Amino acid sequence: MSIWEKAKTLDRRIIFLFMFLGVGLPLLAKIGLPVSVTDDVRNVYNYIEKLEPGDIVLVSYDHDTGTLPEMIPMSDAILRHLFKKDIRVVGMALRAEGNGIGRQNIRRTSAEFDKTEGTDYVFLGFRPEITAAILGLGTSFEKVFPKDDRGIPVGELPLMNEVSNYNDVKLVISVTDDDTPVYWVNYANARFKVKVVAGLTAVMATTFFPFIDSGQMVGMVAGLKGAAEYEKLIKTPGRAARGMDAQSIAHLVMIGFIIIGNVAFIMRRRGK
Amino acid sequence: MPLQVFAFELYISDQPNDDGTRLTVEWDPLPPDDLRSIDPEIYSLLRSESPDGEFTSIDIVSRLDPSRRKIDENLATGRSYYYKLAYSDSTISWESNVAGPAAPEENWYNRSRTNVLIGILITGAFVGIFIILGRKGKSLYLRPIAGLNAMDEAIGRATEMGKPILYSSGRGKMERPASIASMNILGSVAEKVASYGTPLIFPNNDPVVTAVAQEVAREGYTKAGHADLYNPDNIYFVTDSQFGYAAAVDGIMMRERPATNLFFGTFEAESLILAETGNSIGAIQIAGTDSSIQMAFFIVACDFVLIGEELFAASGYLSGDPQVVGTLKGSDYLKVIIIIMILFGAVVGLLNQEWFVNLFLTA
Amino acid sequence: MRRTFPILVCFSFGMTMLVQFFVPSKLSTDAYNEITNWVQIIYAFALIVGVVGLLKYHFSRVSRRERGWFYNLVTVASLIVMSLLGFIGGRGDGGSFMWVFNNMMAPMQATVFSLLAFFVASAAYRGFLARNLEAFLLLFSAVMIMFGIASVGNAIPPFSDIANWILINPSMTARRGIFIGVGLGTIAVSLRVILGVERTYLGKE
Numbered sequence: 117m118s119i120w121e122k123a124k125t126l127d128r129r130i131i132f133l134f135m136f137l138g139v140g141l142p143l144l145a146k147i148g149l150p151v152s153v154t155d156d157v158r159n160v161y162n163y164i165e166k167l168e169p170g171d172i173v174l175v176s177y178d179h180d181t182g183t184l185p186e187m188i189p190m191s192d193a194i195l196r197h198l199f200k201k202d203i204r205v206v207g208m209a210l211r212a213e214g215n216g217i218g219r220q221n222i223r224r225t226s227a228e229f230d231k232t233e234g235t236d237y238v239f240l241g242f243r244p245e246i247t248a249a250i251l252g253l254g255t256s257f258e259k260v261f262p263k264d265d266r267g268i269p270v271g272e273l274p275l276m277n278e279v280s281n282y283n284d285v286k287l288v289i290s291v292t293d294d295d296t297p298v299y300w301v302n303y304a305n306a307r308f309k310v311k312v313v314a315g316l317t318a319v320m321a322t323t324f325f326p327f328i329d330s331g332q333m334v335g336m337v338a339g340l341k342g343a344a345e346y347e348k349l350i351k352t353p354g355r356a357a358r359g360m361d362a363q364s365i366a367h368l369v370m371i372g373f374i375i376i377g378n379v380a381f382i383m384r385r386r387g388k
Numbered sequence: 389m390p391l392q393v394f395a396f397e398l399y400i401s402d403q404p405n406d407d408g409t410r411l412t413v414e415w416d417p418l419p420p421d422d423l424r425s426i427d428p429e430i431y432s433l434l435r436s437e438s439p440d441g442e443f444t445s446i447d448i449v450s451r452l453d454p455s456r457r458k459i460d461e462n463l464a465t466g467r468s469y470y471y472k473l474a475y476s477d478s479t480i481s482w483e484s485n486v487a488g489p490a491a492p493e494e495n496w497y498n499r500s501r502t503n504v505l506i507g508i509l510i511t512g513a514f515v516g517i518f519i520i521l522g523r524k525g526k527s528l529y530l531r532p533i534a535g536l537n538a539m540d541e542a543i544g545r546a547t548e549m550g551k552p553i554l555y556s557s558g559r560g561k562m563e564r565p566a567s568i569a570s571m572n573i574l575g576s577v578a579e580k581v582a583s584y585g586t587p588l589i590f591p592n593n594d595p596v597v598t599a600v601a602q603e604v605a606r607e608g609y610t611k612a613g614h615a616d617l618y619n620p621d622n623i624y625f626v627t628d629s630q631f632g633y634a635a636a637v638d639g640i641m642m643r644e645r646p647a648t649n650l651f652f653g654t655f656e657a658e659s660l661i662l663a664e665t666g667n668s669i670g671a672i673q674i675a676g677t678d679s680s681i682q683m684a685f686f687i688v689a690c691d692f693v694l695i696g697e698e699l700f701a702a703s704g705y706l707s708g709d710p711q712v713v714g715t716l717k718g719s720d721y722l723k724v725i726i727i728i729m730i731l732f733g734a735v736v737g738l739l740n741q742e743w744f745v746n747l748f749l750t751a
Numbered sequence: 752m753r754r755t756f757p758i759l760v761c762f763s764f765g766m767t768m769l770v771q772f773f774v775p776s777k778l779s780t781d782a783y784n785e786i787t788n789w790v791q792i793i794y795a796f797a798l799i800v801g802v803v804g805l806l807k808y809h810f811s812r813v814s815r816r817e818r819g820w821f822y823n824l825v826t827v828a829s830l831i832v833m834s835l836l837g838f839i840g841g842r843g844d845g846g847s848f849m850w851v852f853n854n855m856m857a858p859m860q861a862t863v864f865s866l867l868a869f870f871v872a873s874a875a876y877r878g879f880l881a882r883n884l885e886a887f888l889l890l891f892s893a894v895m896i897m898f899g900i901a902s903v904g905n906a907i908p909p910f911s912d913i914a915n916w917i918l919i920n921p922s923m924t925a926r927r928g929i930f931i932g933v934g935l936g937t938i939a940v941s942l943r944v945i946l947g948v949e950r951t952y953l954g955k956e
Binding site for chain 1: 450452459461462559561563628629630631656657668679680681750
Binding site: 126128131132134135136139149150151152154180181182183184185186213215216219220223243244245247248249251252255256259260266318319322323325326329339341363364366367368369370371373374376377378381382 | 780783784786787788790791794795798842843844849852853856857860861863864865867868869871872873875876877879880881882890893894897898900901903905906911915918919922923926927930
């Protein structure tokens, strides 16, 4: 069997090994590859930048723990921007696991800016049934979330006294690993006209280009790359910038394998 | 500080297309001439139910607010309200003229959604007409769908090899059309596997889908005359966690070694994890999803993939129910209308005319 | 009757939600709020059905000592332990529930997610072969996107520009076509369900 024939049935564990090295080594040795900012991320940054101190933004944690490493840097970067500008944050989750993730994330990031729960931010908790929850918030936040995550009635939270429905919210940010932003666009934006931004895993990004192009979404921050771009915009390097080296090299490894596969394919054809 | 009232107008109007609980307050550019030297950042918006009564602050108004409007909510339908703008500091206490009365009116039709209504009526008419034609027995042609044609072969292969068939509807909740379409396909699959006596395994991600799937599969086995072969233990809820589910299904694939994997429904990032594992065990794989991203992953790792609306067409194709086929024909004709509108819109757009695009906007 | 009643329920609620979209009156808004509230309540009960079904399935496998019964036992034990931790210690930060969540559940799930990187690589190696012109275009686009968007090529204008062009033009065009198809399919299924033409999902006759 020629080397080209062997390449056809290459043991996938060899590919896995190279991918492992491609991801692992850059994490050990910092390379610092450049990151350029895309329009989709810049649009999100600019929109938040134009908000006034005291404005309210809804951040919904619509993802599971599996995608935490990709989602947290992005969520951290956006929250830091919001808190830095004294924008108040209402957190919630449309996934059960998003509840624990969102609560910890908002509390951790808010602590960096000495924010007070109930006044500067709240975390309302988790609600199942995405469609019903998103539609319900359009009429009344209090009906969907009578109490916050700690069990305190929302009527007793100064921030929630200023939030009746989407009219009081300047922006909805859905941090997600699936197509939940489609629901936010279809129900919250189309019906209640609230602006929507998506913080996504990279793999989901292309789903949302048409929504951004049509103006139904302000923009999106996709994957580690999007998070690194956002970190660059707020001038606060974080976890994403470090992870970008690994991501870049991993893609180069993949391109290398695609080239090898095609060279082998062409050589096999010639040999026939 | 003596109160000074200046001629600065607020404009109050009923918020259209609502349940009669909102009024819109608009104002001229700020600051008023008399406050130009101070140019305050923030004003108070006050409301009262009588022009001479006590006004209470309901909101703040920023000088920089480009919209120059506020919507006052949770008002009583039909009751009259008055508004004014106020500003005070250590040097001046300023108030605008009282604006009003204005009363919120309840609306019974949302005019801004007329275009949506027309769209729904056209869609309903097309689908309705073809359902009626289907009922009357008119023969409607459906082009062959390779993925569905391969279904028999895939089930037959599993039977020959004496291995089970694995079915997954992904992560969709029951209300998703893709999940409903998946249940319809499951019905046909269950009927076929029952007649061949091949085991069908369906690990599930949602409890409601599990309950429905058990009923649908039972019905399929009964239709095939093999109700005794139906094993409810083979259709079970695993977890609603995304990657917990992916790990569980991968584990089942590695242990049970199904000869055929059928993925029909809503899939997310777990799609490739499932399809690649299926590929590694040499299973024939047929997939169909409403997620355009995951379609790409399935195309790389599966043998057959239903593209876009083929997933929704599958139930009509498999069942041959003329009414279901009728709805497919209806949506095909709608597609023609949409294509014509896209082409027309492109021409109009090139001529810098916006009126056509505006027809599709909702307030 | 077993089918007629669910079809009637489906028709009336489907039509109510459809009509409600065009009627902003208070009565309509209240009905809408009630329905959305009830959907959430019903879903919460469905979770109970799921947990009961899960326990039934795994217990029966453990009791029959079926192959791999130990893993069924682990599943049941995990469910019980996590529930107890949540009920007794609460779900607050710093509690044992959150400790398990952060230190066991999150890493395990992230591990499965990370498999995607390896599987994408092996699928790309196998699938991206320039068999014909169409396959070559797909291959070229994939490499350009990987290099120009997600990798170092992002900082090199010709590559990032080409990659962005591919994403914004041909990719989005194809995606829109699929969207429209999926949208029409969704409408057709929804109408079939509301009108009672589609009944398979109801199961038994």
